[in-house]
Amino acid sequence: MLxxxxxxxxxxxxxxxxxxxxxxxxxxxxxxxxxxxKHFESLKLEDEFNQLKQIxxxxxxxxxxxxxxxxxxxxxxxxxxxxxxxxxxxxxSSNSFNILKTRxxxxxAQNLLExxxxxxxxxxxxxxxxxxxxxxxxxxxxxxxxxxxxxRKILLTKNGDFGPALDALEERLSSIEETFDDFSxxxxxxxxxxxxxxLVDLNHAxxxxxxxxxxxPALYQENHVKFDNQLNxxxxxxxxxxxxGFAFEDDDFEISLKELRQSVNDNIINIEHLDIEFVKDxxxxxxxxxxxxxxKMEVQINARKKVDKSIKQIGxxxxxxxxQNKALSDELEQLSHNYSLEHGEIQxxxxxxxxxxxxxxxxxxxxxxxxxxxAIYTRIAKNLETFKTELTTIEKKQMALNDSISEFSAxxxxxxxxxxxxxxxxxxxxxxxxxxNLPGISDDYxxxxxxxxxxxxxLSSTMNKVKISMDDVQKQLExxxxxxxxxxxxxxxxxxxxxxxxxxxxxxxxxxxNAPEIDVALAKAKDFFDxxxxxxxxxxxxxxxxxxxxxxxYQKIEDRYYDNxxxxxxx
Numbered sequence: 001m002l003x004x005x006x007x008x009x010x011x012x013x014x015x016x017x018x019x020x021x022x023x024x025x026x027x028x029x030x031x032x033x034x035x036x037x038k039h040f041e042s043l044k045l046e047d048e049f050n051q052l053k054q055i056x057x058x059x060x061x062x063x064x065x066x067x068x069x070x071x072x073x074x075x076x077x078x079x080x081x082x083x084x085x086x087x088x089x090x091x092x093s094s095n096s097f098n099i100l101k102t103r104x105x106x107x108x109a110q111n112l113l114e115x116x117x118x119x120x121x122x123x124x125x126x127x128x129x130x131x132x133x134x135x136x137x138x139x140x141x142x143x144x145x146x147x148x149x150x151x152r153k154i155l156l157t158k159n160g161d162f163g164p165a166l167d168a169l170e171e172r173l174s175s176i177e178e179t180f181d182d183f184s185x186x187x188x189x190x191x192x193x194x195x196x197x198x199l200v201d202l203n204h205a206x207x208x209x210x211x212x213x214x215x216x217p218a219l220y221q222e223n224h225v226k227f228d229n230q231l232n233x234x235x236x237x238x239x240x241x242x243x244x245g246f247a248f249e250d251d252d253f254e255i256s257l258k259e260l261r262q263s264v265n266d267n268i269i270n271i272e273h274l275d276i277e278f279v280k281d282x283x284x285x286x287x288x289x290x291x292x293x294x295x296k297m298e299v300q301i302n303a304r305k306k307v308d309k310s311i312k313q314i315g316x317x318x319x320x321x322x323x324q325n326k327a328l329s330d331e332l333e334q335l336s337h338n339y340s341l342e343h344g345e346i347q348x349x350x351x352x353x354x355x356x357x358x359x360x361x362x363x364x365x366x367x368x369x370x371x372x373x374x375a376i377y378t379r380i381a382k383n384l385e386t387f388k389t390e391l392t393t394i395e396k397k398q399m400a401l402n403d404s405i406s407e408f409s410a411x412x413x414x415x416x417x418x419x420x421x422x423x424x425x426x427x428x429x430x431x432x433x434x435x436x437n438l439p440g441i442s443d444d445y446x447x448x449x450x451x452x453x454x455x456x457x458x459l460s461s462t463m464n465k466v467k468i469s470m471d472d473v474q475k476q477l478e479x480x481x482x483x484x485x486x487x488x489x490x491x492x493x494x495x496x497x498x499x500x501x502x503x504x505x506x507x508x509x510x511x512x513x514n515a516p517e518i519d520v521a522l523a524k525a526k527d528f529f530d531x532x533x534x535x536x537x538x539x540x541x542x543x544x545x546x547x548x549x550x551x552x553x554y555q556k557i558e559d560r561y562y563d564n565x566x567x568x569x570x571x
Contacts, residue, residue, distance in 0.1 A: 147206060154213055161217035163224060164272035169212060172274070176205050212276060219279050220271055227264045227286060231257060234293050245373035246300050253293065260289055303377035307384065311367075314384050317391045318360050324398050325353045331402075345401060352394050359387050422456050422480055429491050438498055440533040445490055452487050455480045494535060496561075501529055501539040503557055508546050521545030 159166050238253045263286050270279045328349050366383055369375045429449070433441065458476065505525055511518040521541050528538035543554040 163220040164268060165216050165274060168272060168274050172209055176209060212274060215276060216271060222283060223264050223267050230290050231260055237297055241297060245370060245375055247374045247376045248296060248300065249376055256289065256293060260286060300377050303381040306381045307377050310384050314387050318363055321356045321391050321394055325349060325356055328398060328401060348401060352397060355394060359390060363387065422484060425484060426453060426456060429487065432491065432495065436495065436498060439530050442533045445494060448487055448490060452483050455483060497535040497539050500558060500561055501535050504539065504542045504546060504554060507557060508542055511549055515549050517545050518549060
């Protein structure tokens with residue numbers, strides 16, 4: 001029972017403390033709202049309203065200020081007193097522990113306070129905006145007046161710079177000034193709201209006119225003076241160049257000049273109508289076309305310099321190539337009686353001659369166009385470069401061909417000398433074989449010797465013909481040299497084998513009667529030597545038998561033989 005009672009007391013104490021704390025919170029909140037209320041009451045906006053009224057507002061501006069003032073008076077006279085009353089109720093009810101009433105009054109006061117704060121912000125914003133517009137418009141009036149004076153002065157003192165655009169510029173300025181007068185009047189009357197509506201357009205129109213005043217003199221100067229002078233200069237230069245013998249590919253100068261003059265005239269009309277952006281675009285196109293005409297003339301002038309510098313040289317080059325080819329043709333004609341020309345020398349010379357004639361004809365055409373005063377120098381300069389390249393190639397081919405045919409006589413003489421040498425070598429080989437006094441020669445060797453002899457005779461017949469084929473001669477020489485080398489090897493083998501066979505058989509005689517294998521081998525070796533003329537087999541047979549009886553004996557005999565042979569060769 002006691003515990004329950006204590007619990008109830010504790011709960012009551014807690015509730016009491018909570019109520020007291022909440023009441024203090026509401027009271028503190030009320031004090032804060034009271035402080036804000038006093039701040040609102042301290043606002044002295046009446047002076048600002050009076051200042052604006054002294055300015056003399058009318059129209060939308062006046063309506064907005066009146067509405068703002070009405071709203072402000074309502075706040076001061078009705079809503080703030082109401083708020084103070086509610087706050088007083090909050091303080092009174094907090095002392096009586098009437099929590100619900102205190103809370104409701106506090107919420108009501110908070111809502112009203114927020115409403116008043118929002119309304120006062122709107123009022124202050126309206127006042128600030130109106131003051132700002134009034135200030136800006138007064139400054140704009142002064143600024144625009146000065147700018148129009150400056151524009152008027154420029155148009156008056158420099159009227160010649162604007163050409164046909166002067167009247168339109170003055171009309172544009174007068175129109176802007178009329179709009180400015182409307183703006184100025186609205187500003188003076190205090191109708192800043194309506195004044196603001198036309199200020200943006202007025203500023204844009206003024207800036208646009210100022211840009212025109214800055215831009216048009218240069219555009220007019222370019223069209224009226226620069227382009228006109230350039231077109232006159234091009235016309236004069238073109239006529240002079242034509243009189244000096246220049247011609248142009250796709251000559252459209254006269255048409256282009258006529259079109260450009262019309263474009264310039266049209267552009268001056270565009271300036272008169274103040275169509276500035278279109279004028280700028282046209283200026284760019286006109287300038288490009290004029291530069292193209294200048295470039296066409298400059299290209300031809302530079303081309304003529306190149307032509308004047310190289311045309312005589314090319315003429316001499318052509319003449320040299322022609323006479324060189326004629327000399328080659330004559331030489332080939334002479335050579336064709338004695339030699340077979342098997343590498344297309346005549347055809348090549350004819351082709352080169354045709355090419356030279358073609359170059360000569362084109363060069364003559366170019367010279368005629370110069371003499372006739374109708375020369376397209378760029379085309380001629382290009383032709384000269386092509387001629388130089390082609391003639392250089394022709395010259396190289398002529399030189400190579402000349403070198404080739406100049407060797408015919410020397411090659412024939414050399415071939416005769418080689419033929420004589422081969423005959424001498426063949427006779428020398430024959431004498432060597434005869435000097436051996438051999439019992440006979442094998443059919444293989446005799447046949448091969450005959451082949452070489454026949455080849456030499458055939459070459460001799462070839463070279464004794466009325467018309468010689470040097471290609472055939474060279475082929476036969478190569479074959480004979482190869483076969484000659486083989487015959488020399490066969491001859492050397494025959495000599496070495498026959499002599500060694502005789503020496504080894506002589507050496508073997510010391511073992512006759514004492515070594516049966518020697519007797520047998522010696523008989524066989526002599527048969528190979530004396531009757532079958534197989535000297536290699538004779539040597540092999542007796543050498544093997546000697547080495548069996550006396551190992552190393554053959555090697556000693558062979559070494560001694562080749563040493564003596566080497567010494568004899570050196571002598």
